[in-house]
Amino acid sequence: MDADFRLKVFYAAACKLNFTKAANDLFITQPAVTKNIKELEQQTGVTLFERNGGRLMLTEAGEILKEHAKKILDQYNQADYALSLLNGKESGMLKLGASTTVSQYVIPTILALFHAKHPGIQLQLVNGNTEQIERGLLDKEIDLAITEGSASKNSIKYIPFLKDEIVLVTATANNRIQQIEDYNELKKLPLVMRENGSGTLAIIEQSLKEKAIHLPELDIRLQLGSSESIKEFLLHSNYYAFLSVHAITRYLQDGSLTIIEIADMDIHRKFYFAHMYGTLSALPNLFMKFAFQQQSHT
Template identity: 50%
Template sequence: MDFRLKVFYTVANRLSFTKAATELFITQPAISKHIQELEEQYKIKLFERNGSKISLTIAGEALLKHTKSIFEIYREIDFEMGALINEQHGMLRLGASTTISQYIIPPILARFHQKALDIKVNLLNGNTEQIENALLKKEIEIGIVEGQSKNTSIKYTPFLKDELVLVCNTKNCLANKNKINAEDLKAMSFVMREQGSGTLEVIEYALKPFNINLSQLNIEMQLGSTESIKSYLMNSNCVAFISVHAIEKELKNNELTILDVENLVIERFFYIITLHGKVNALSELFIKNISGNHNLKL
């Protein structure tokens, strides 16, 4: 029964019998057989089949919700039973928004792994909106995100202070300009993050005191990651607001430069996010571990 539920859970998340078979290392006919047996047991269809596409029925949605809860309990049992014999093992599902997953989280995960060798971490990467949605759907236990707005169903704990700075390549004529004021921004060409990005949200919030809306800026391109924005800057006369954590190498190599905008300081926190209520033991271990490194008040 447990394996059947695992098969169902994988198919429901992938919405593909083929992808589920590949992930679970079994044949597609075996996948179909397990799903058929579940449908026979509950006497109801779990998936709607439309040619090669499938979708969850109402019954499938209900079973998925319970299956997630069951697997969460199993993960907690495994961790707590191991802790009783001084063995820390289990699977932690972590989500991080793009800037954090690229520049902040890798060394943190490396240090955590050194202390907890038998704990596996599955890292989901996406923008802030996607990570918050994954947490609400219980696809991850912990997220680390950027952003200004707050979802009332989520607990936000400040994790690390960050600053967004205006950047261009060193060959850009703006690089030699001594003073830039907020009004000058309207004459520049920008490359920005996509909608749903926490970075975009923070920029919009910071420009409000100057009565500047994003719609007033000349946004030449919107891209889905900081790396693609940096690469675009190297090959254009655009500017971009980027986290200082993301440009250390480019500043050192004299490829990008920071433009000082008068009276504009864009600071923000990265946040650890969890659902309200008691976190499981494994998540608590991870949070305590990283909060010790960053003096968090949880």
């Protein structure tokens, strides 16, 4: 059972506002996207897209169809899953979102185990910082997400999933500090931080505020968009960074990175499942329950 392909093409283009990106997501050519959009416009008798200064935008009719297309495609997906259970063969599409740390260090194992148990279910994972993932939920591009922050959007429900700790680290070869006793010492360290909008940066900022230290007081030399890039930077510099323990396990084991203890400062947080308020449909609920089961076994 499959939804009308032209509706799928339209929805992908409406979300991306870029025919080339929509084509890449659907594994078709850009001319094929244009062809399907034109056919849909002929069928409906309305113009769905317009260009304003070279920028692709939805018309009023396009905005209306986008809202309904999401509901229609979701219903197709739910019906596909329900009918597949009657045949003893699961099928369906689950669109997941994960903030950067989660997508790199937490969810891959869960995805592999879930896919092994439910091979008929197609999985799509979108990753980005917490702000971007929450936007994907609000725009209904994602069915279920795991984020590094909680309760930042009133229309999103956050469910605690996994504990995490953020620690100060640096390259072992360049380190001359064993422990920080005075918080003011932090202000003297050359730091590399995550980018604005990152859940990691938000929790660091909040924890430092509790010790009367504000980000502008720190010597932040640059900001990078992922824990991976920060780790590689640390290995080739004398800088310091706050990173999730999930991100540095292997580096601690091989001795390339070292944790610097900060007296009376522990930065703890939780990763959260996040979805729009309301009843969670079958596939996202199935995945969330599976993830909790896996976590209880570790």
